[in-house]
Amino acid sequence: QKEVEQDPGPLSVPEGAIVSLNCTYSNSAFQYFMWYRQYSRKGPELLMYTYSSGNKEDGRFTAQVDKSSKYISLFIRDSQPSDSATYLCAMSGSNTGKLIFGQGTTLQVKP
Amino acid sequence: GAGVSQSPSNKVTEKGKDVELRCDPISGHTALYWYRQSLGQGLEFLIYFQGNSAPDKSGLPSDRFSAERTGGSVSTLTIQRTQQEDSAVYLCASSSRSYGYTFGSGTRLTVV
Numbered sequence: 001q002k003e004v005e006q007d008p009g010p011l012s013v014p015e016g017a018i019v020s021l022n023c024t025y026s027n028s029a030f031q032y033f034m035w036y037r038q039y040s041r042k043g044p045e046l047l048m049y050t051y052s053s054g055n056k057e058d059g060r061f062t063a064q065v066d067k068s069s070k071y072i073s074l075f076i077r078d079s080q081p082s083d084s085a086t087y088l089c090a091m092s093g094s095n096t097g098k099l100i101f102g103q104g105t106t107l108q109v110k111p
Numbered sequence: 112g113a114g115v116s117q118s119p120s121n122k123v124t125e126k127g128k129d130v131e132l133r134c135d136p137i138s139g140h141t142a143l144y145w146y147r148q149s150l151g152q153g154l155e156f157l158i159y160f161q162g163n164s165a166p167d168k169s170g171l172p173s174d175r176f177s178a179e180r181t182g183g184s185v186s187t188l189t190i191q192r193t194q195q196e197d198s199a200v201y202l203c204a205s206s207s208r209s210y211g212y213t214f215g216s217g218t219r220l221t222v223v
Contacts, residue, residue: 004153006153041219043202043217044202045214046212049211097159098144098156098170099212100156101153101154
């Protein structure tokens with residue numbers, strides 16, 4: 001079993017939909033949780049960063065961490081075609097330690 | 112520079128040849144990481160540098176893989192006697208003491 005599990009999709013939604021992306025993990029030592037967005041043939045870019053449990057909102061994006069369930073989520077409101085990309089969850093036990101990544105979920109937002 | 116720079120962006124090599132991949136991190140970032148991303152897969156950790164030291168090299172797949180970092184800056188990942196299964200995108204990232212990584216665009220390695 002992988003330390004971090006993420007459904008690879010693909011996920012296809014109409015423009016304007018609310019998107020929910022999720023990851024589960026097994027290592028209770030993880031404290032830092034991130035979401036990266038990766039466009040084709042580009043490196044991943046940091047989208048959201050959360051320490052420990054709770055919610056964090058940034059514009060159309062909301063990240064949630066539930067450490068008791070070992071479950072993290074990323075919500076995208078009013079999705080746009082430009083949101084079409086692969087979304088990778090990542091987590092670590094320290095703020096500069098190695099990140100463990102999920103497999104990534106491919107999202108397509110159709111106009 | 113403003114971001115993490117990797118070179119070359121693409122590399123095609125013959126099976127059995129050695130290759131060197133270069134990473135220029137963001138100035139002042141003390142931590143540097145190498146990851147590998149195979150088609151349809153997530154990112155696989157290879158090695159982590161703190162300064163010029165590599166406290167975690169647990170992800171290097173075999174002794175054909177090695178990496179070094181000099182001057183607390185540039186890093187080189189070397190793959191000797193390349194095999195077809197080495198074909199992947201090799202990503203470098205650097206980090207400050209704040210949070211998160213900044214990734215480069217990667218080197219796409221194809222072994223033919």
